[in-house]
Amino acid sequence: MVVSQEQLTKQFNAYVADDKKIEPKDWMPDAYRKTLVRQISQHAHSEIIGMLPEGAWITRAPSLKRKAILLAKVQDEAGHGLYLYSACETLGVERDDLVADLLSGKAKYSSIFNYPSKTWADIGAIGWLVDGAAIMNQVPLCRCSYGPYARAMVRVCKEESFHQRQGYTIMMELMKGTKEQRDMAQDALNRWWWPSLMMFGPSDKDSKHSAQSMSWNIKRFSNDELRQRMVDMTVPQAELIGLKIPDPDLKWNEKKGGYDFGEINWDEFYEVIAGNGPCNEERLEARNKAHDDGEWVRKAAMAYAEKH
């Protein structure tokens, strides 16, 4: 019996709407496959580029303990990138092509990593806020309709809470320190707060991929819902250690049981996506250099494998 494309799509939509899982060899609409390849590869690239702002502080961490912790954290992010590339490859794309798209600047990655990490407190802010936002995004993805992506997310989420805690405790320690150290922590929060909220993507009314992704059970909550949760979760954490959220419009709203907060600077958001953030060029250059510098190793390993 020949089943039309339309019927297959209908069956597929009903199947995923029923919260069932899709595995690599199952039939899926082209658009579903493309959406996943785009999302998973962008996610993988973000993990890889995300190592750069933090990696910059490994040699300058203030103690051996913090150096070892940061090293392990950054290594985890490399691992996350690899779990995700692996999941993406089950959709019939090749790792080398994904990497090439990142290196050429064709592929996108999370804009947050185009901001500089200026002081040690930034490492605190990144772990606390950036990994915090990542957790918020990733936990629902553990139930995503595409099996390999969901399984990769389970592994990632198991590792993330260490990341967030190591960041928050850096901020905690600084806030118990001298005036200079407390100012440094506050300054880091001031610079990372808004970009962290931007990590959830455009507001719902401008989010072009959201509705389709929700109906395919790739996405479970809207950008604005997740952003609201992030604010509600983070504000008390900041207050507890004496940090002030840099938002004059931030106010508890009893009726909605959450905080009202100020408008995000969307012009900045789109500028950074367009490649005009403070570090876009630097990040790609660093990634390309690392890739090129490693080329002889990859070639030598292949030559050795062919001989033996």
Place this chain on the structure above:
Amino acid sequence: MSEKKNNWPLWEVFIRSRQGLGHRHVGSLHAADAEMAIGNARDVYTRRQEGVSIWVVPAEEITASSPDDSEALYDPANDKVYRHPTFFDLPDEVNHM
């Protein structure tokens, strides 16, 4: 511009999480040879003592059944309900069976 493709083959990774359990598929990775694949699998998939034993298999060596064949493969089991113990009605007096 340098050649961006490295063409290291893809390996599927299976991990035994502890003695007494079977190996379980955890994902894949690229490596030039089997030895490197084991080393990479250790770094990527067992950073928190998730395993005590690793298998790596070249992905192209795996033969998988096709979802299109699932009717032919699995449906025949549907009408053999007597394979399940609940198929058999026993008197209430019978214990330990």
